[in-house]
Amino acid sequence: MMNSEFDEMYQIVKEDKELLGNRIEAQLIRYIQEEPITVGEKIPNEFELAEKFGVGRSTIREAVKGLVSKGMLEVRRGSGTYVISSYPAEEDPLGLGRYDDKYQLALELFDVRLMIEPEIAAYAAMNATEEDVVELRRLCDEVEEIYRSGENHVRKDIELHTAIAHCSKNRVVEVLVPLIDSAVHTFANVTHRELMEETIETHRAVVEAIENHDQVGARCAMVMHLTYNRQMIKRMLEQGNSEN
Amino acid sequence: MMNSEFDEMYQIVKEDKELLGNRIEAQLIRYIQEEPITVGEKIPNEFELAEKFGVGRSTIREAVKGLVSKGMLEVRRGSGTYVISSYPAEEDPLGLGRYDDKYQLALELFDVRLMIEPEIAAYAAMNATEEDVVELRRLCDEVEEIYRSGENHVRKDIELHTAIAHCSKNRVVEVLVPLIDSAVHTFANVTHRELMEETIETHRAVVEAIENHDQVGARCAMVMHLTYNRQMIKRMLEQGNSEN
DNA sequence: TGTGGATAAAACGTCTGACGTATGTTAAGA
DNA sequence: TCTTAACATACGTCAGACGTTTTATCCACA
Numbered sequence: 001m002m003n004s005e006f007d008e009m010y011q012i013v014k015e016d017k018e019l020l021g022n023r024i025e026a027q028l029i030r031y032i033q034e035e036p037i038t039v040g041e042k043i044p045n046e047f048e049l050a051e052k053f054g055v056g057r058s059t060i061r062e063a064v065k066g067l068v069s070k071g072m073l074e075v076r077r078g079s080g081t082y083v084i085s086s087y088p089a090e091e092d093p094l095g096l097g098r099y100d101d102k103y104q105l106a107l108e109l110f111d112v113r114l115m116i117e118p119e120i121a122a123y124a125a126m127n128a129t130e131e132d133v134v135e136l137r138r139l140c141d142e143v144e145e146i147y148r149s150g151e152n153h154v155r156k157d158i159e160l161h162t163a164i165a166h167c168s169k170n171r172v173v174e175v176l177v178p179l180i181d182s183a184v185h186t187f188a189n190v191t192h193r194e195l196m197e198e199t200i201e202t203h204r205a206v207v208e209a210i211e212n213h214d215q216v217g218a219r220c221a222m223v224m225h226l227t228y229n230r231q232m233i234k235r236m237l238e239q240g241n242s243e244n
Numbered sequence: 245m246m247n248s249e250f251d252e253m254y255q256i257v258k259e260d261k262e263l264l265g266n267r268i269e270a271q272l273i274r275y276i277q278e279e280p281i282t283v284g285e286k287i288p289n290e291f292e293l294a295e296k297f298g299v300g301r302s303t304i305r306e307a308v309k310g311l312v313s314k315g316m317l318e319v320r321r322g323s324g325t326y327v328i329s330s331y332p333a334e335e336d337p338l339g340l341g342r343y344d345d346k347y348q349l350a351l352e353l354f355d356v357r358l359m360i361e362p363e364i365a366a367y368a369a370m371n372a373t374e375e376d377v378v379e380l381r382r383l384c385d386e387v388e389e390i391y392r393s394g395e396n397h398v399r400k401d402i403e404l405h406t407a408i409a410h411c412s413k414n415r416v417v418e419v420l421v422p423l424i425d426s427a428v429h430t431f432a433n434v435t436h437r438e439l440m441e442e443t444i445e446t447h448r449a450v451v452e453a454i455e456n457h458d459q460v461g462a463r464c465a466m467v468m469h470l471t472y473n474r475q476m477i478k479r480m481l482e483q484g485n486s487e488n
Numbered sequence: 489t490g491t492g493g494a495t496a497a498a499a500c501g502t503c504t505g506a507c508g509t510a511t512g513t514t515a516a517g518a
Numbered sequence: 519t520c521t522t523a524a525c526a527t528a529c530g531t532c533a534g535a536c537g538t539t540t541t542a543t544c545c546a547c548a
Contacts, residue, residue: 019321019501020501020502021501021502045527045528045529046528046529047528050503055502055503056502056503056504057503057504058302058501058502058503058504059501059502059503061529061530062309062501062502065306065309065310066309066313069310069313069314070313075528075529075530076510076511076528076529077263077509077510077511077528077529077530078509078510078511078512078527078528078529078530079510079511079512079527079528079529080511080527080528080529081528081529094416094419094420095419096415096416096419099415105415105416108414108415108416109416111414111416112360112414112416112417112420115359115360115363115364115417116356116359116360119359120359170352170355170356171340171343171349171352172338172340172349172352172353172355172356172424172427173356173359175338175339175340176338176356176420176424180416180420183416263530264530264531265530265531289498289499289500290499290500291499294532299531299532300531300532300533301532301533301534302530302531302532302533303530303531303532305500305501306530306531319499319500319501320499320500320539320540321499321500321501321538321539321540322498322499322500322501322538322539322540322541323498323499323500323539323540323541324498324499324500324540325499325500
């Protein structure tokens with residue numbers, strides 16, 4: 001048989017209870033990214049994929065359909081299925097992947113955060129309940145804990161900012177904040193010791209101001225938090241750029 | 245035969261070149277909204293739908309899958325397929341359909357617009373090129389024209405606000421603004437003569453300030469525009485509410 | 489009478505094979 | 519050389535079978 005090394009790598013083992021189609025979808029992402037099949041190229045046809053992954057053609061079609069709706073693939077009937085983005089929509093919910101100057105994009109993302117998140121913090125200071133504050137404190141601790149353990153804290157960081165948005169009692173920003181912040185995660189994912197120490201500190205300052213219903217304080221703390229982050233990221237990305 | 249009146253209404257005629265699955269998806273939306281099948285209820289099973297729409301089960305599954313990824317349906321294996329939002333993601337890109345108090349939601353949407361759009365207008369005043377301004381003027385005219393003709397101007401209105409976002413030269417807000425504003429369209433779609441007259445006027449004030457690179461002026465004009473709109477919509481929705 | 493487990497029914501998930509239709513390519517003919 | 523017809527490729531749709539999960543039913547047993 002051909003593809004034996006492929007089989008070992010990608011052939012699925014049916015034991016999970018997660019739906020097959022979804023697992024194949026994840027495998028397909030991995031396959032495209034590892035191969036790699038770059039933007040504009042076409043992936044193997046449905047029969048080949050079915051054979052490679054050891055599943056039926058309908059399952060492949062499910063997976064492909066999923067990635068089409070996530071903006072990663074495009075189907076041209078009679079011709080083939082093509083890669084149109086390197087990321088599925090979960091990692092890039094705003095569809096920013098089509099821009100290639102990640103550096104500028106990162107700064108623009110922070111400009112947007114600076115537009116809304118200080119205001120959100122002020123709303124939060126106005127509307128947060130006691131339970132909300134408990135939750136915020138817990139998240140602050142978790143972010144710090146994860147950071148100290150050396151793991152990636154970004155997911156938790158987004159959770160914290162989303163929780164602050166939740167405190168604002170405006171459900172629209174509660175949707176918006178994770179969208180924007182996870183885009184930051186994708187396009188400006190830098191970590192740095194000094195940055196983290198400062199982040200943990202300003203996080204607590206924001207939460208404290210919210211707890212005291214100090215709107216101006218919350219707004220200012222958030223501005224500081226984001227400004228410092230923006231500055232550091234700008235510096236680090238400039239270094240990264242100059243190395244090219 | 246049963247369902248004859250149904251057949252007349254929903255049975256598809258195979259003549260278009262649009263893919264069957266996509267057409268069925270649209271039919272399914274219409275069916276759910278007209279029936280109506282409200283949030284939380286389940287839709288008929290796949291076999292019934294296949295028979296009703298006169299297509300194969302795989303086609304129904306394609307359509308359902310599409311609406312799942314658009315956040316309108318949820319499939320519970322072994323149980324059925326349920327409506328979780330009254331709108332597909334195109335009309336409700338932020339997934340706000342799961343909330344049922346449209347009134348409060350509309351106000352929250354305007355609060356968010358008030359957070360970002362004045363700031364965007366200020367950025368636009370700073371960065372707009374001459375061609376940008378020409379485009380803005382053109383859109384102002386078009387909005388007015390469409391309004392005078394009695395047609396629905398909201399699409400064009402969103403275009404104008406998106407164009408202003410484009411002038412800011414921040415590509416993130418250029419993505420964000422149409423998301424938010426089309427949600428406004430879905431959840432707070434009110435028209436009113438007085439509102440429109442004022443809207444057309446303040447639109448021009450914003451554009452004029454942008455043209456003059458008057459950041460403060462642009463910000464203020466946008467605040468006025470949105471505040472007035474929020475106020476009117478609040479009043480009209482309160483009337484609507486009290487009639488219940 | 490009440491409860492727990494076995495059983496059946498309902499509904500989605502996946503596989504297979506066949507045929508339809510759009511697209512692209514190639515080769516023959518004018 | 520250009521056009522056109524045939525052919526190959528690849529996705530689209532259908533039909534039927536069987537598996538798995540969830541939910542409802544019902545009966546036995548305490």
